[in-house]
Amino acid sequence: MTKAMTGAKMVVQALVDQGVDVVFGYPGGAVLPIYDEIFQQNHIQHVLVRHEQGAVHAAEGYARSTGKLGVALVTSGPGATNAVTGLTDALLDSIPILVLTGQVPTFMIGSDAFQEADTVGITRPCTKHNWLVKDTDDLARTIHEACHVATAGRPGPVLVDIPKDVQFATGTYTTKQARKSHYSPQVKGDITSITDLVKAMETAKRPLFYTGGGVVNSGDAATQLLRELVAATNFPITSTLMGLGCYPASGDNWLGMLGMHGLYEANMAMHDCDLMINIGARFDDRITGVIEKFSPHSKKAHIDIDPSSINKVIQVDIPIVGDIAHVLEDLLKVWKSRGRKTNAEGVSKWWDQINTWRSIDCLKFTQTGKIIKPQYALSRLEELTKKYDRYITTEVGQHQMWAAQYLGFENPNRWMTSGGLGTMGYGTPASIGVQMAHRESLVINVAGEASWLMNMQEMGTAMQYKLPVKQFILNNERLGMVRQWQELLHGERYSSSWSESLPDFVKLAEAFGAKGIICSDPDDLDDAIMEMITYDGPVIFDCLVEKHENCFPMIPSGKAHNDMILGENADTANAIQGAGGALV
Amino acid sequence: MSALNIKKGSTSHSAYNLKAGYEDTVERHTLAILVENEPGTLARVIGLFAGRGYNIESLTVAETDHHGHLSRITIVTSGTPQVIEQIKAQLGRIVPVHKVNDLTVEGPSVERELALFKVAGKGDARIEAVRLADIFRANVVDSTLESFVFEVVGTSEKIDAFGELMRPLGLTEVVRTGIAALSRGT
Numbered sequence: 001m002t003k004a005m006t007g008a009k010m011v012v013q014a015l016v017d018q019g020v021d022v023v024f025g026y027p028g029g030a031v032l033p034i035y036d037e038i039f040q041q042n043h044i045q046h047v048l049v050r051h052e053q054g055a056v057h058a059a060e061g062y063a064r065s066t067g068k069l070g071v072a073l074v075t076s077g078p079g080a081t082n083a084v085t086g087l088t089d090a091l092l093d094s095i096p097i098l099v100l101t102g103q104v105p106t107f108m109i110g111s112d113a114f115q116e117a118d119t120v121g122i123t124r125p126c127t128k129h130n131w132l133v134k135d136t137d138d139l140a141r142t143i144h145e146a147c148h149v150a151t152a153g154r155p156g157p158v159l160v161d162i163p164k165d166v167q168f169a170t171g172t173y174t175t176k177q178a179r180k181s182h183y184s185p186q187v188k189g190d191i192t193s194i195t196d197l198v199k200a201m202e203t204a205k206r207p208l209f210y211t212g213g214g215v216v217n218s219g220d221a222a223t224q225l226l227r228e229l230v231a232a233t234n235f236p237i238t239s240t241l242m243g244l245g246c247y248p249a250s251g252d253n254w255l256g257m258l259g260m261h262g263l264y265e266a267n268m269a270m271h272d273c274d275l276m277i278n279i280g281a282r283f284d285d286r287i288t289g290v291i292e293k294f295s296p297h298s299k300k301a302h303i304d305i306d307p308s309s310i311n312k313v314i315q316v317d318i319p320i321v322g323d324i325a326h327v328l329e330d331l332l333k334v335w336k337s338r339g340r341k342t343n344a345e346g347v348s349k350w351w352d353q354i355n356t357w358r359s360i361d362c363l364k365f366t367q368t369g370k371i372i373k374p375q376y377a378l379s380r381l382e383e384l385t386k387k388y389d390r391y392i393t394t395e396v397g398q399h400q401m402w403a404a405q406y407l408g409f410e411n412p413n414r415w416m417t418s419g420g421l422g423t424m425g426y427g428t429p430a431s432i433g434v435q436m437a438h439r440e441s442l443v444i445n446v447a448g449e450a451s452w453l454m455n456m457q458e459m460g461t462a463m464q465y466k467l468p469v470k471q472f473i474l475n476n477e478r479l480g481m482v483r484q485w486q487e488l489l490h491g492e493r494y495s496s497s498w499s500e501s502l503p504d505f506v507k508l509a510e511a512f513g514a515k516g517i518i519c520s521d522p523d524d525l526d527d528a529i530m531e532m533i534t535y536d537g538p539v540i541f542d543c544l545v546e547k548h549e550n551c552f553p554m555i556p557s558g559k560a561h562n563d564m565i566l567g568e569n570a571d572t573a574n575a576i577q578g579a580g581g582a583l584v
Numbered sequence: 585m586s587a588l589n590i591k592k593g594s595t596s597h598s599a600y601n602l603k604a605g606y607e608d609t610v611e612r613h614t615l616a617i618l619v620e621n622e623p624g625t626l627a628r629v630i631g632l633f634a635g636r637g638y639n640i641e642s643l644t645v646a647e648t649d650h651h652g653h654l655s656r657i658t659i660v661t662s663g664t665p666q667v668i669e670q671i672k673a674q675l676g677r678i679v680p681v682h683k684v685n686d687l688t689v690e691g692p693s694v695e696r697e698l699a700l701f702k703v704a705g706k707g708d709a710r711i712e713a714v715r716l717a718d719i720f721r722a723n724v725v726d727s728t729l730e731s732f733v734f735e736v737v738g739t740s741e742k743i744d745a746f747g748e749l750m751r752p753l754g755l756t757e758v759v760r761t762g763i764a765a766l767s768r769g770t
């Protein structure tokens with residue numbers, strides 16, 4: 001069915017057809033026709049953010065917590081450039097979002113018109129794909145194609161740039177079904193390679209599942225199949241920061257997160273395993289450390305939908321290109337049909353070894369005295385909130401790593417964090433996006449005070465839309481992660497890593513009309529957290545914590561997995577040396 | 585997708601086995617990339633090479649299928665086998681890229697380049713230039729009393745060689761099209 005309508009109306013119609021119910025945005029001259037259409041309908045709710053970066057992170061939070069597409073709408077020029085950080089963030093973390101930008105009218109493009117920026121040029125390297133639509137007849141088809149590209153294969157951000165005259169003009173609406181595209185990534189894995197992996201699994205003495213964000217991207221079926229596979233084989237499983245929740249933290253085979261700030265047992269298992277089964281992770285440098293020393297004795301299999309992820313960093317023995325849910329389904333079938341074999345004796349010895357590593361209890365800490373340790377704050381938060389229907393977002397820094405270590409995730413899509421880009425300022429807007437999608441759930445942003453200040457204007461959005469997001473700030477009055485590196489690498493010269501002139505967070509909360517809570521005494525912490533949870537509205541929680549606490553375990557850059565700095569009393573002076581110093 | 589071609593001698597039989605017996609030698613590969621002819625596609629391809637630090641030794645592009653709205657980009661690049669595999673996989677990710685063919689590994693192929701050489705000179709040098717041009721089957725496409733423009737078609741090596749010979753004879757300007765390449769047979 002084709003219909004004539006204006007470009008602006010088409011935008012709304014196409015979003016409705018795509019099942020979009022929320023758009024995060026900020027108006028301006030070049031998108032006014034679209035805003036006018038939004039005003040005259042009731043299908044899509046528009047959330048007015050306070051900064052375009054916030055719109056994009058909110059869309060990311062919405063997308064990651066629902067598995068659906070997130071949508072943001074911004075104006076030309078500064079609106080578009082403000083969206084760049086969010087686009088890059090979504091690209092690195094494989095988050096499906098659609099950003100619609102207004103553009104100056106087609107006849108003015110290239111004339112340095114008011115609020116003109118070469119948006120497709122600027123965002124080409126930070127989107128999965130982008131389009132400039134010059135003809136209203138192409139608009140609906142392009143938006144449908146954009147939604148398809150964002151969500152198909154390895155998900156990612158897409159952008160459609162729409163000149164103002166294209167919004168005003170009338171054209172023919174193309175339905176979602178009429179879209180034709182050559183873009184259809186391969187989802188089924190090669191059965192010979194899958195069989196090779198099954199054979200390796202049958203004999204491995206020290207197997208390990210190394211899972212990542214790809215499992216979340218693949219969806220609920222992937223999570224279910226992964227859990228079935230782990231239960232059936234009894235192999236241990238670890239995950240990257242991005243894959244937390246796919247296997248439940250309370251599960252028997254869970255080793256915890258791996259990587260630079262991962263758990264001792266997880267990293268030791270990575271180093272010593274003889275079969276590494278990478279499921280939707282991308283051998284990020286936070287995981288591998290020095291390539292030459294990375295898991296030297298293992299056979300490596302890698303399941304990934306993006307051929308470029310395979311052999312990019314680590315050469316693997318069994319590459320399988322395909323969607324995780326599809327591949328795991330076939331893998332289980334083949335494994336079952338071949339008699340459900342594993343090397344049970346070997347695996348049982350492997351568990352003995354792992355259990356001795358576990359007994360080191362690398363996350364232990366002692367809360368003594370009158371100053372709250374950040375680890376303690378998060379342990380209490382975990383204890384007091386785990387029975388809730390809970391979603392966690394984070395900012396970037398030490399608090400983010402502690403949150404990954406001390407909070408347990410039982411399901412995917414419950415943990416929203418900026419992993420690849422490490423964007424300070426992600427957490428607050430992301431929490432808003434999450435809360436929009438899950439109005440009745442408990443949404444907490446675990447923040448550092450420095451990161452939190454980067455997008456704190458979004459408290460206004462939380463107030464306006466009555467989104468009861470909880471901003472749990474671990475306030476160490478330091479750019480803690482930076483300070484930690486200066487301690488380890490730069491002779492304790494704390495160059496610009498002090499958070500000075502901080503606002504009074506309680507008053508700040510009140511200024512926004514939210515609730516402010518401050519807590520500095522470990523004895524008051526439980527009550528304060530309960531007050532935060534039970535308050536019906538947005539809260540800013542200023543949790544004053546130990547200022548110079550370091551985040552451990554840590555694999556110093558330039559070191560191998562079995563060369564970790566462990567917790568308390570660690571010797572940190574000059575822990576990073578030589579070539580490692582050049583790494584980030 | 586062609587970006588995933590198996591290298592000879594790989595151990596597994598999967599079509600997606602990207603692993604070859606990698607050594608660290610730098611190889612030169614000619615890639616034929618079939619792309620949708622839409623604005624910005626060339627910028628995407630070039631941006632990929634620039635952004636990820638890959639080399640472009642030669643680049644040619646033109647629409648080859650007007651009906652199908654397709655263009656063909658021929659790129660000569662160099663890198664270790666692992667880098668070449670990455671380049672192909674990264675190209676394959678670009679949405680308007682339909683197909684990536686590595687002409688260097690996918691059986692025999694032919695490569696041609698066209699170049700124009702302007703040679704200025706008088707007397708013996710001028711005569712020698714024409715004589716050499718004849719040996720190289722170069723055409724004279726323009727001549728004045730003091731200069732010639734020669735057109736040479738052939739492999740890049742042939743064009744390099746012709747240039748070397750013309751240099752002492754008064755070579756003043758060169759323009760090359762970059763490589764066009766096709767696989768042989770059907």
Ligand SMILES: Cc1cc2nc3c(=O)[nH]c(=O)nc-3n(C[C@H](O)[C@H](O)[C@H](O)COP(=O)(O)OP(=O)(O)OC[C@H]3O[C@@H](n4cnc5c(N)ncnc54)[C@H](O)[C@@H]3O)c2cc1C
Pocket residue numbers: 092093094153154155211212213214215217218219239240241242243257258259260261262280281282283284286287303304305306309322323324325396397400401418419420421422423481
């Ligand atoms: C301060 C800081 C410290 C950090 N420390 C750590 C750390 O200690 N440990 C850690 O793990 N991370 C850490 N990170 C995060 C790290 O930088 C990376 O973001 C993260 O490790 C990448 O996770 P991933 O490998 O799961 O890949 P993702 O970025 O989630 O990529 C997913 C992969 O799965 C593939 N994929 C997507 N969809 C599918 C599908 N449907 N089917 C199959 N495959 C699919 C993609 O192609 C991609 O290769 C840290 C980040 C910060 C900011």
Ligand SMILES: Cc1ncc(C[n+]2csc(CCOP(=O)(O)OP(=O)(O)O)c2C)c(N)n1
Pocket residue numbers: 395396397398399400421422423424425447448449450451452474476478479480481482
């Ligand atoms: C936008 C941005 N700028 C700079 C950095 C570098 N950086 C990483 S962590 C960090 C400090 C974060 O401090 P805070 O939010 O207080 O968290 P803490 O580490 O103290 O828990 C900085 C500056 C970054 N990741 N993002």
